[in-house]
Amino acid sequence: MRTTRKVSVWPVGLVGGRRYERPIVEKGKVVGWYTGWRAGRPFAIDMAGFAVNLQVILSNPKAVFRRHGSQPGMQESDFLRQITTMEELEPKANNCTKVLVWHTRTEKVNLANEPKYHADSVKIEV
Numbered sequence: 001m002r003t004t005r006k007v008s009v010w011p012v013g014l015v016g017g018r019r020y021e022r023p024i025v026e027k028g029k030v031v032g033w034y035t036g037w038r039a040g041r042p043f044a045i046d047m048a049g050f051a052v053n054l055q056v057i058l059s060n061p062k063a064v065f066r067r068h069g070s071q072p073g074m075q076e077s078d079f080l081r082q083i084t085t086m087e088e089l090e091p092k093a094n095n096c097t098k099v100l101v102w103h104t105r106t107e108k109v110n111l112a113n114e115p116k117y118h119a120d121s122v123k124i125e126v
């Protein structure tokens with residue numbers, strides 16, 4: 001997180017009805033999203049899955065992370081598209097192959113969107 005130049009991203013455990021969601025990385029660049037929920041989102045990532053360098057916030061004074069008014073699941077995309085592009089994202093956590101943060105709740109984990117067969121290209125411990 002500390003080495004974030006603009007906007008960095010990483011996998012999040014126990015979110016979206018899956019063991020994890022993650023940015024899919026090829027040749028060091030984010031090219032898509034491994035998710036089981038609203039996969040068409042421009043940035044299909046939980047708010048626990050990215051960091052923004054303060055300089056980016058200061059140079060985009062009109063950018064807002066809306067508390068109300070975003071479609072369900074679109075808060076992150078609505079915010080991130082004001083300040084970055086997919087091409088610019090900096091993958092962390094070993095090119096997004098490690099889960100180092102979890103979207104925990106004091107309830108039983110929901111895995112309703114977990115694929116029946118292993119659909120990801122990497123094996124990740126959660």
Ligand SMILES: *[C@@H]1O[C@H](CO)[C@@H](O)[C@H](O)[C@H]1NC(C)=O
Binds near residue numbers: 026028095
């Ligand atoms: C991430 O992938 C890029 C491109 O394949 C590679 O150069 C880099 O060393 C990788 N980073 C890590 C931390 O594995």
